[in-house]
Amino acid sequence: MDNLEPKEVLKFLSCVNDLKHLPRRGWIDNNISNHETISGHMYAMGLMTFLLGNDSKLDRLKCLQLALVHDLAESIVGDITPADNIPVDEKHRREDEAMIDITSHIGDSGKFIYSLYKEYEAKQTPEAKFVKDLDMFDLLFTAFNYEKRDKEPNKCQLFFDAVAEKVQNPFVQKLVSEINEQRKIIANETVSGESV
Template sequence: MSRVFCKSLIPLLAFSSSSSSYYSAQFRFRHSRRPNVSPMATEASSSSSSPSPSSAIDFLTLCHRLKTTKRAGWVRRGVNDPESIADHMYRMGVMALISADLPGVDRDKCIKMAIVHDIAEAIVGDITPADGISKDEKSRRERAALEDMCKLLGGGSRAKEISDLWMEYEENSTLEAKVVKDFDKVEMILQALEYENEQGKDLDEFFQSTAGKFQTEVGKAWASEVASRRKKSN
């Protein structure tokens, strides 16, 4: 494992002591299974346009955690076989792919943003309001994790693109960010509806948490469609 990656994880590991017991257990479990990162991970020049093969595989190995980490909200509600973080991001990417062209919105950028918006959770885990962690602290942890991941990738334009997309989403600073944030909420309530129908769960809290918070017409329209289907299924 590269020295940069090891050192960067030390302060992140310390965060778990102030989190809820669930979050702490999840965090310690993930870091007890760290990927075997090559010492070459940070050797790529910061001016290169693409990562070295070693850096790329180290980065992808870390991203594997997104496939195996279950979304915490569903776990807490006792959902059977809940989706992973990667499952959630994938369908958001598909949402961006199939959505209608919107004035002033770069659809390709939305697709990219959807597949990186939760990428820092490969290190910090899926932090939810139930963990008792403030939004500022959550953002700080995720920014630190993202910086570590970009270093692991070797810097360069690809790492910068990931960082810029993540920051744009985090700050809700563009039309694309607003669209993708709406897709984040739509994907969640659609998944909640599917779990309600498949497992007989009452997941109304997830619908209530998004009510009135959609920022775009496409988000409002898709959320309305999900709500309509939920009424018909009840």
């Protein structure tokens, strides 16, 4: 750390700090009020890595690290959503350039963060695949909570349609199934006039 230039470290930390205030665009596009920020999403994913027991074959620390850096590029490029109609390869190009910029300020630590980002993007390692499942699960869990909070069952169905079937990890699949069961109960209660 002693060889890091404080001015450069502050540039890196400014990018990280921006994520505390940048909303996740999907919620805005779908008229969800009082929604989470990008860093709130990353924090939730980070906490979910603690669900991995000591007997897990996955490296919990690596999963935590991947969760904490996977959306860091959004501090520069913003939260690009399908509604933006930006081709996937262009989205990845922009995010890669942003990550090179962000991580260039902190030497070897930056190189490590960039390597984590590339691992997540490649989704080849078991840890990266698991963290991608957490990414999708957090979207569904958050959508479910907004539906309950706003007393609007199935308002966020498009998110479930987009990602629920893509989850691969068996435990995360069980969590998604449980959310779907609870959504059905709430929707039935609403139709029958019971309070949610």
